[in-house]
Amino acid sequence: MTVSTQSVNSRYRGLILSIAAFLALIGVLLAFTFYTSSVLERNTTLVNISNKTANNAQAIIKDLFDLRSSVGEHINSPHQKRVRERLEDNTQDIDRLLISMREGSEYNDEAGNSYKIPDITTASEVAALEEAQQDWNKLKPLITAYLKGASDIRVDSSDELALAYEQAKTSSLRMNDALDKLTSEVYKETERQANTIRLIQILGVAAIFAYFLIFVFFFVRRLRDTDAEALAARRETQEIMETVNTGLFLLDKDLNIGQQHSRALNGIIGEDRLSGENFADVLRGRISDKDLKTTRQFIEQLYNPRVKEKLVDSLNPLNKVMLHNTSGEESATNRYLDFKFSRVYEDKDIARILVNVNDVSDAVYLEQRLEKERSQNDMQIEMLTTILNVNPKIINEFISNTKAHIDKMNNILKNPGSSQFELEGKLNAIYREMHSLKGEASALKLHSFTKIAADAEDKLDALQNQGKLSGNNFLPLAVHLDDLLSLSNTIETLGERINQAAPKSHASAQPMKKAAVSASLSSANHASVANQSVATASFVSGNDIDLNDDVADEQLAYYQDFAQDIAVRQGKQVQLNGHNLAHVTIPERLKKPVREISIQLLRNAVVHGIESPEARQAAGKSAIGSIDLEMQRDAQNLIIVLQDDGQGINYEGIRNKLIADGRYNSEEASTLTEGELLKTLFTSGFSTKEHADEDGGRGVGLDVIKALVKEYDGKLNVNSELGKMTRFVITLPTA
Structure with missing residues (x-):
């Protein structure tokens, strides 16, 4: 069951908007709380400043009374000086405090603490402050007049002190009353604000709690619906997985099989437990190590987004692969499985690989x-x-x-x-x-x-x-x-x-005679002039059979076709010429060895003797190599002669090949004569051709000739001239 991306996005969009509204409501409540806290802090500061001003006024009265009680004491005594300094400081402090409260400026106390005094805005607060200011304006000049001459022994300041003291008794009381009014107004305003804050906080908390209940109810119901949809989708997926007759599963980057797969997969793979298993471990021992390594590399490329899926699919190593039986049961057979791999995307990223596997054993066996x-x-x-x-x-x-x-x-x-x-x-x-x-x-x-x-x-x-x-x-x-x-x-x-x-008079079909054919250069070597006798043997005489001209033509065409096929495969061109094939009678018992020897000699000539057309032309020869096959008969012997105009026998090449093959070291090989080197060509398994193919290179052809000549008590003569020709003469006794 597939859920569209749009519906999923819509569902999450509603959730996000609901959470955002919930957070916004909390944010508004917090902002209001912060604001009211700042208001309360302002009122508290104002109350503290008002109290400080009243305390300073009381201190001034106390200092004036102290000074008046100590009249007659020396004016420069420590007591007098300390009281005058305190009086002066309190006077200045009251002045600054009143100005700060009126203007809402910053106030710094003696300890260096800084206070931002809020503005006084209400009419009652302003009136109370103005009343305190008027009383202070009456008292301050008198204190200033006293302090001006109080420290000079030549000046009598007792009258100024008396005036200041009398005025302080009146002004300080009135200032305290005015400041008390100011404090009371601030307290009343603070209480009103506190009540408002409590009401708003209660309402805010109630709203948040109600919204939370609605939110939980709505999304629990949505979650229940989603769970029901997911359960239905899971049930549908399970029904599909249990019904399909192909193996379906997912692979991650580490080649781990997903937890969900089709039921048919267990039977196809032949394993009871596959969920969560490593795919490579499941295949190990059931396919070759090379295929397993290639499979790993193949899946790595599937996860490479720069590699096109269609391109890499053509390199699938598990296409109709044989899965070996590892159960040990004799009745169990190897099966052929076909794995198909497809990318699974999340947005634009490759998330998984979907694998579809089928048992194609019947189809493969049918194929x-x-x-x-x-x-x-x-x-x-x-x-x-x-x-x-x-x-x-x-x-x-x-x-x-x-x-x-x-x-x-x-x-x-x-x-x-x-x-x-x-x-x-x-x-x-x-x-x-x-x-x-x-x-x-x-x-x-x-x-x-x-x-x-x-x-x-x-x-x-x-x-x-x-x-x-x-x-x-x-x-x-x-x-x-x-x-x-x-x-x-x-x-x-x-x-x-x-x-x-066929009708009795039906004549056998005559094959076409072919002359020049083409083929590839083989690295065969034949070289300088030699005339060596290889082996002799004897045999029991047989019956002679005459070959008429038709049969002779058939024999020549037979050999020409054979030479043509070899030349085509070797990339060469040859012309095979037959001599005396129509006039030589071959004993019945020699027909088989003659045919075998002729075939081996022809193959040897085309593969090893004749050069490629390019090499022949470079040597000043015709591009078409010439091979002559001749048969002669005298009273005692049948003679087979095959000569080519190729490159001849290269004895140094034979010597180097013996060293390369490890048969001789350099010192031993240098002592070998041409006759000994020639004999190695007729040993089984030795060839001067670098790479074996259908036509030669295994070192058997000349060994066959030698064995046949020995079996029929014959003689073998080889004559060669480097770069010009090689001639084999086989003599087989007829009696």
Whole structure:
């Protein structure tokens, strides 16, 4: 339930105005009290001054009587002098007091105290003061005349003293009466003012008390109504929170969950208590540490007013995130949750973050299922395209070779290995088989095969680099072999269906022959002239099969397509030329190794031998690299020759790579001959390519060639000239 800002402001405006009126009433009463206090203080001062004046008049009579009683005493005696000084001071003091009361001026006493004497304004007060002034005017000249000669021994002042004394008896009494009248008038006025003050204070207090009662009654009722509205709003909010099937809660800057949240949140998150808990603690262990750190940073940015909400929303790390099960129950499964974050503003400040979370597991599983089906459809379309565009014999050979590779890898996996040497040999053997299978699949553009094989190669490469091996390290490879076998069976089934549905006279589709293609520079190195024999082996002779011109053209197109795909990925341009492919008979048992060797040699030439177009032109060569594939046959041997006009073998580059990989130190590497350096190119796991990719860099291709040549008792000859060419000559006995 939402309460408008306007109604809230109106409610508080009334409260503020009521309190202001209440305070104003109190302020008026206090102001009046202060005013009446000042009036009372003025009257008190006036009374004190009047009494002081009367007291001074009495003192004057006393001093005159004292002086008259001490006639005959020396005039400069201490007693005489003290009385005369007191008489003179009192005379001056009465004079100042009367003037101050008449004019309302400031009066300073002997002690240095200052009094502000108020003006006398009422007629009775003025008359009383005037009467006292007249009597003083009669007495003052006589006292002044006496004091003028009283201190001179040569002057007789007794007469002046007698006159002053006689006049003082009359004037002082009349002054006292006048000042008493003045004091009585002031007292009467003070009493009237006090009564008025009491009345006004009683009325003011009564008004304040009545206003307070009204105020309390009105606002208690308003508060009760507000509480009822808040209760109704809370009830509505609670009903919403209990009804919605999404998780709703608020987050503060410290990632603390608010006290109110939807009931569905507990079930979605899988926690019984969430109110007041830290959001990061709830997610810890259920998502990765990296996602948790990113979530913290993401929410910090949401609280940053300078960052636009739409912009930061695209960086949400909890969009369809998998929440791991931490309950320990086997029946519980991981779920996918989708968190949406929105800012909550108070005025223009970001006060909270509203989080809406939904369980999207079903939708994600459906997407995954659809994606899997889509991938399978794409895979089948890919396979159909290959089947329809490649000679059926090549497809059948691929299926047969794939199964042979898989069987061989299965047999290798089954063979136990106890020592590190045996496990490393087992690893290298599987690596070679997987690399050969990937090469054939890549040549047929079967990317599904290629991806599975490439993933398996990544795991094999990691095993090569981890050092110590164990039998359990090979277990995950079984999954890849099952996937490859499944794909092989699928393409075989599709091929059989197409062959059954096709007319008997249907000729296989002929692929287009391609010449120059383009691709990216790889840091492969081949260099100066060498002619090295690598390995020999023997085999049992097989049957010879003639290749007609169509099949020869199919073989050439097959290799050209393969070279084209690699060149495109590597950013290079190549021209593959075939020689004598139509006139050479290949024994049945040599068809598989010939194809594998040719594929590996082609990949090696494009990836490592041919330079980029820019590098070739800078070296004065044509931008298009030339590769020649030739097959020869004599009475005893089948000879495969592959030559490229690339950069040749760089032996110093091999030497530096061996040092960089830590296989040799600088001193040991400097003693290696070109033959020894060349042999390292054919060892498993060594490559001069800086970064591995789909086409090379793992150091397996030449190892595959070496293994095949040894398996068939053949010979391998390498001839290279730095910056000009590299030629591989493979000799395989036919008998």
